[in-house]
Structure formats: C-alpha cells, structure tokens
Amino acid sequence: xxxxxxxxxxxxxxxxxxxxxxxxxxxxxxxxxxxxxxxxxxxxxxxxxxxxxxxxxxxxxxxxxx
Amino acid sequence: xxxxxxxxxxxxxxxxxxxxxxxxxxxxxxxxxxxxxxxxxxxxxxxxxxxxxxxxxxxxxxxxxxxxxxxxxxxxxxxxxxxxxxxxxxxxxxxxxxxxxxxxxxxxxxxxxxxxxxxxxxxxxxxxxxxxxxxxxxxxxxxxxxxxxxxxxxxxxxxxxxxxxxxxxxxxxxxxxxxxxxxxxxxxxxxxxxxxxxxxxxxxxxxxxxxxxxxxxxx
Numbered sequence: 001x002x003x004x005x006x007x008x009x010x011x012x013x014x015x016x017x018x019x020x021x022x023x024x025x026x027x028x029x030x031x032x033x034x035x036x037x038x039x040x041x042x043x044x045x046x047x048x049x050x051x052x053x054x055x056x057x058x059x060x061x062x063x064x065x066x
Numbered sequence: 067x068x069x070x071x072x073x074x075x076x077x078x079x080x081x082x083x084x085x086x087x088x089x090x091x092x093x094x095x096x097x098x099x100x101x102x103x104x105x106x107x108x109x110x111x112x113x114x115x116x117x118x119x120x121x122x123x124x125x126x127x128x129x130x131x132x133x134x135x136x137x138x139x140x141x142x143x144x145x146x147x148x149x150x151x152x153x154x155x156x157x158x159x160x161x162x163x164x165x166x167x168x169x170x171x172x173x174x175x176x177x178x179x180x181x182x183x184x185x186x187x188x189x190x191x192x193x194x195x196x197x198x199x200x201x202x203x204x205x206x207x208x209x210x211x212x213x214x215x216x217x218x219x220x221x222x223x224x225x226x227x228x229x230x231x232x233x234x235x236x237x238x239x240x241x242x243x244x245x246x247x248x249x250x251x252x253x254x255x256x257x258x259x260x261x262x263x264x265x266x267x268x269x270x271x272x273x274x275x276x277x278x279x280x281x282x283x284x285x
Contacts, residue, residue, distance in 0.1 A: 044217070
C-alpha cells in the first residue's frame with residue numbers, strides 16, 4: 001500500500017520493486033491495485049463553475065481589502 | 067505568469083503577497099480531489115459544493131490573516147479543513163437524512179420503484195458515477211481510509227492519527243478497500259477496469275512498475 005501511494009523510502013522502494021520483479025503473483029496483485037487506483041483517480045468530480053467563481057470572488061474581495 | 071511547477075507553499079507565499087493568480091492556481095490544482103472527497107462523504111453534490119466553498123473560504127481567511135503556519139504542508143491542511151466540515155455535516159445530517167441522486171437532485175416523497183429509476187439510467191450511462199456508487203457501498207471504515215488517502219491525499223500515518231488506529235490497521239483497511247472495490251467492479255462488469263495491460267492473461271504479460279523514483283510523494 002505504501003509503495004502504491006509513494007510513501008516508501010528509496011531503500012524500501014528498491015526492495016519492493018526487486019520483489020515485484022521476481023514474484024509473478026505479487027506483481028499481478030500489485031498491478032491490479034494500480035488499476036483500481038487509476039480508476040479512482042479518473043472518477044473525480046468537477047465542481048460547478050459557479051462554485052469556483054464564488055470562491056475566487058471571495059478571495060479577490062479579501063485581497064482588495066487587505 | 068506563474069510557473070505551473072510552483073509548489074503549493076510557493077503559491078501560498080505569492081498569494082500572501084497579493085497574487086490572485088497564485089490562489090487561482092491552488093484552487094484549480096486541488097478543487098477536484100477535495101470536492102470528490104467531500105461528495106463521497108456527504109453524498110450530495112449541492113452540499114458538497116457548499117462545503118468546498120466553505121473549505122477554501124476558511125483557508126483564504128487563515129492565509130490572509132497571517133495565521134497560516136503549515137510549513138509547506140498546504141494540501142494536508144486543506145484536506146483536514148474539508149474533512150472536518152464534511153464529517154460535521156454528515157453527522158448533523160444523520161439526524162435529518164435526505165435521499166439524493168448522483169447529480170445532487172433530492173428525492174423526498176417521490177421515490178419511484180420502477181425498474182429503471184433515474185439513477186439506474188444514469189449509472190448505466192456514466193461509468194464514473196458507477197464507480198463512485200461502488201465506493202459508497204464499501205464498509206464505512208474502508209471507505210473513510212480510501213477517501214482520506216486517495217482524494218484528500220493524507221499520508222497513512224496521518225490517517226492513523228486522525229482515526230485513532232495503528233498505521234498497520236489503516237494500511238490494512240486501504241488494502242481491503244481496493245480489493246473489495248475491485249471485486250465489486252468485476253461483479254458489475256465495470257468495463258474500464260478490464261484494461262488488458264493491467265489484467266494480463268499470463269504473468270509474463272504483466273507490466274513492470276515504471277517511474278520507480280524514490281519515496282517522494284510529490285505534490
């Protein structure tokens with residue numbers, strides 16, 4: 001999990017990648033998790049333009065008064 | 067013109083010194099993840115938009131008042147604001163529940179039991195909506211970790227601290243969340259998941275992990 005989310009140290013990364021290269025089952029499981037993560041990333045929603053404009057308008061107003 | 071490679075902390079500094087463009091860049095960089103995370107918690111697009119606005123307005127107020135002191139950790143800080151607001155709303159809404167559809171429209175007394183409800187039709191048309199619906203079906207503890215890690219980009223250690231469990235428990239919940247989600251995707255024939263390069267038929271067809279750059283989480 002930590003390798004999937006890039007939380008491993010360089011040493012841990014190296015060790016895990018070595019294990020992935022030599023263990024087909026581990027590699028298969030890891031690739032399945034990558035695929036799910038990729039889908040999760042692509043399933044993001046976009047807020048409406050109106051909501052974004054409201055935020056920018058507020059930030060701009062505050063900027064002018066500061 | 068601000069360089070797109072500017073880090074969050076640099077953008078915060080620029081905004082503090084008067085650059086509206088810097089804030090706009092921060093907003094566009096993080097709006098989707100934060101919005102998706104809030105939506106998955108509150109399950110209502112309109113409420114999620116309100117809470118997204120509240121999140122950034124709170125952030126703006128803190129930054130502009132000079133109280134921002136996160137030392138380069140803008141996203142985790144912003145994520146905490148969003149998570150707190152979403153959880154507060156979720157808890158208060160539990161006492162007065164409303165049923166909402168994926169597009170945010172509310173269903174009160176007009177529940178329909180036809181075979182193809184509006185939501186069913188939309189689910190058929192929108193595979194991403196289908197995936198979000200599957201996420202909502204996950205056990206609460208798994209869904210919570212998945213939202214916090216994948217969308218709010220909190221580290222596993224931070225998730226463990228915030229949810230009061232060990233890091234190994236947080237890691238285990240995330241692992242089960244992804245495994246369960248994959249099973250659900252298979253059970254509903256979620257086509258996008260069946261990309262051959264990720265689901266090889268033979269072990270020797272499997273892609274090797276690429277871009278194996280250290281432990282840098284990036285931003």
